Amino acid sequence: MEPTFSHTLDITVRFAETDQMGVVHHASYIVWFEAGRVAWMGAAGLPYAQIANAGYNFAVTDVQCRYRTALRFGDPVQVITRLVSLRSRQVEFAYDVINSATGILCAAGSSNHICVDNRGAMTRIPDWVVEGLMGKMKRET
Amino acid sequence: MEPTFSHTLDITVRFAETDQMGVVHHASYIVWFEAGRVAWMGAAGLPYAQIANAGYNFAVTDVQCRYRTALRFGDPVQVITRLVSLRSRQVEFAYDVINSATGILCAAGSSNHICVDNRGAMTRIPDWVVEGLMGKMKRET
Amino acid sequence: MEPTFSHTLDITVRFAETDQMGVVHHASYIVWFEAGRVAWMGAAGLPYAQIANAGYNFAVTDVQCRYRTALRFGDPVQVITRLVSLRSRQVEFAYDVINSATGILCAAGSSNHICVDNRGAMTRIPDWVVEGLMGKMKRET
Amino acid sequence: MEPTFSHTLDITVRFAETDQMGVVHHASYIVWFEAGRVAWMGAAGLPYAQIANAGYNFAVTDVQCRYRTALRFGDPVQVITRLVSLRSRQVEFAYDVINSATGILCAAGSSNHICVDNRGAMTRIPDWVVEGLMGKMKRET
Numbered sequence: 001m002e003p004t005f006s007h008t009l010d011i012t013v014r015f016a017e018t019d020q021m022g023v024v025h026h027a028s029y030i031v032w033f034e035a036g037r038v039a040w041m042g043a044a045g046l047p048y049a050q051i052a053n054a055g056y057n058f059a060v061t062d063v064q065c066r067y068r069t070a071l072r073f074g075d076p077v078q079v080i081t082r083l084v085s086l087r088s089r090q091v092e093f094a095y096d097v098i099n100s101a102t103g104i105l106c107a108a109g110s111s112n113h114i115c116v117d118n119r120g121a122m123t124r125i126p127d128w129v130v131e132g133l134m135g136k137m138k139r140e141t
Numbered sequence: 142m143e144p145t146f147s148h149t150l151d152i153t154v155r156f157a158e159t160d161q162m163g164v165v166h167h168a169s170y171i172v173w174f175e176a177g178r179v180a181w182m183g184a185a186g187l188p189y190a191q192i193a194n195a196g197y198n199f200a201v202t203d204v205q206c207r208y209r210t211a212l213r214f215g216d217p218v219q220v221i222t223r224l225v226s227l228r229s230r231q232v233e234f235a236y237d238v239i240n241s242a243t244g245i246l247c248a249a250g251s252s253n254h255i256c257v258d259n260r261g262a263m264t265r266i267p268d269w270v271v272e273g274l275m276g277k278m279k280r281e282t
Numbered sequence: 283m284e285p286t287f288s289h290t291l292d293i294t295v296r297f298a299e300t301d302q303m304g305v306v307h308h309a310s311y312i313v314w315f316e317a318g319r320v321a322w323m324g325a326a327g328l329p330y331a332q333i334a335n336a337g338y339n340f341a342v343t344d345v346q347c348r349y350r351t352a353l354r355f356g357d358p359v360q361v362i363t364r365l366v367s368l369r370s371r372q373v374e375f376a377y378d379v380i381n382s383a384t385g386i387l388c389a390a391g392s393s394n395h396i397c398v399d400n401r402g403a404m405t406r407i408p409d410w411v412v413e414g415l416m417g418k419m420k421r422e423t
Numbered sequence: 424m425e426p427t428f429s430h431t432l433d434i435t436v437r438f439a440e441t442d443q444m445g446v447v448h449h450a451s452y453i454v455w456f457e458a459g460r461v462a463w464m465g466a467a468g469l470p471y472a473q474i475a476n477a478g479y480n481f482a483v484t485d486v487q488c489r490y491r492t493a494l495r496f497g498d499p500v501q502v503i504t505r506l507v508s509l510r511s512r513q514v515e516f517a518y519d520v521i522n523s524a525t526g527i528l529c530a531a532g533s534s535n536h537i538c539v540d541n542r543g544a545m546t547r548i549p550d551w552v553v554e555g556l557m558g559k560m561k562r563e564t
Contacts, residue, residue: 014316015160015317015320016160016313016316018160018161019156019159019160019161020159020160020163020164020214021161021543022161023543025157026453026457026483026486027157027450027453027457031296034296034450035297035298038296048297049355049356052443059490059493060449061489062487062488062489063487063488064485064487064488065486066484067483070482070543072161072331073161073331074320074330074331120493155454155461156457157457162339167312167342168312171309172437175309175437175438175439176437176438176439179438189496189497190495190496193302198303202348203347203349204308204347205345205346205347206344206345206346208341208342208343208344211402213472214471215470215472261303297442297443297448298442298448298450300442301438301439301442301443302441302442302446302495307438307439354443355443
């Protein structure tokens with residue numbers, strides 16, 4: 001699968017997201033990845049809340065993040081999200097976190113997900129979700 | 142209702158709970174209150190997970206906290222929780238947060254709760270929960 | 283002091299801000315209050331990062347929040363912040379949290395702050411900060 | 424370097440650590456890794472607070488986590504931390520997260536760190552820290 005369209009989410013670093021080193025705590029980026037992923041899905045016409053309300057969730061099976069340059073309180077940040085893999089039961093997203101004041105890449109990472117139903121059992125991604133994701137890919141490439 | 146037995150939960154300040162002022166972020170105390178409340182209920186023989194599994198939750202209707210002395214990364218902390226009011230649909234808990242290395246009272250607060258069912262509708266606290274809470278009170282006073 | 287200009291911060295509920303009751307966790311509102319306060323200060327021409335860089339912080343001395351209606355993942359939210367008191371060493375802010383899709387007031391609260399220097403000692407709010415806050419008040423009323 | 428002694432930190436899942444899927448949010452594990460690492464260092468006779476007070480921090484350069492089985496509110500958890508690599512400027516830790524009621528491995532991950540000084544510049548790990556870490560290794564193997 002070719003890399004697909006990317007979505008950019010703009011956020012501002014919250015005070016609560018810093019730690020006593022004076023920079024953004026590393027776990028905050030994982031929360032931003034999720035926000036970026038949710039925004040990507042909304043931009044793809046598949047709001048995650050709609051998927052969740054239909055009884056499906058994309059449970060995280062792994063996540064990784066590489067930290068390059070610290071971000072600080074008040075920094076404007078872009079979380080750039082791309083869908084990098086789509087299979088019948090799994091999706092993978094990748095993320096770049098940019099300081100939008102400087103253009104510097106501060107962190108990059110990825111996450112893998114399986115589709116689960118309301119009881120937490122792994123299941124196929126519903127066709128209408130796959131079609132939405134694929135359609136978005138085609139529209140963009 | 143007379144103030145009832147207090148339960149002490151021991152925790153250690155996590156690095157992630159600090160902010161760039163070098164002290165514990167004020168929202169962390171609200172999470173500790175909850176942990177203290179849950180530990181209180183466990184000590185009362187009413188594990189909150191059991192109540193939740195039975196389809197009930199104690200939704201927070203208000204919370205307040207007064208901050209006196211900062212806590213820092215690694216500090217040993219005691220969260221002392223007391224049940225201060227119990228009515229058919231509502232409970233109130235109060236909390237003291239102590240630096241257990243120094244004995245200093247660092248923060249104090251309280252929270253009010255209503256009992257809700259699985260759909261989020263307000264409901265009476267189930268009798269077995271009230272009895273558990275009352276029984277605990279009697280045993281301690 | 284008369285209530286002063288209000289600033290509205292728009293946010294979207296993050297998945298990480300929910301809990302197993304399926305609604306926003308109550309501690310998340312405390313973090314939103316802070317984000318609203320920081321945005322208020324930025325709108326007043328006094329970015330909090332600038333104050334912090336000058337060696338001052340507004341330490342929280344108390345916070346309270348009353349919860350009325352639950353918010354859920356994906357909900358669009360407005361945090362409306364007002365400065366309600368300004369003294370030589372203290373400020374108080376008040377907050378309304380609105381579901382901007384429905385207009386419903388979901389929570390309301392307030393926080394008090396003292397000005398502290400880099401060592402954490404209470405100090406007078408610097409004149410340039412007071413003037414900025416007062417100037418903003420005058421411009422708006 | 425041979426794998427070294429492991430330290431086990433016991434925690435209980437907090438309500439605030441869950442999300443609307445009814446399980447622990449995936450970012451919470453990253454915070455637990457940090458708590459495990461800090462506890463490891465304390466057990467090694469090198470409290471992280473002491474290192475931080477001496478002007479050094481172990482900044483995270485990357486983190487990864489693989490999720491296997493969900494954890495839920497109230498579950499007793501063991502975070503088992505091991506030092507897996509020690510170089511002049513870098514350390515790597517690995518983590519297993521176990522449901523201690525069932526013995527099931529719920530997640531596993533690792534993190535890499537560089538030593539930075541108070542200004543955030545990379546620096547050699549101080550000799551007394553290296554000696555502490557190495558001494559601990561020898562004592563245990």
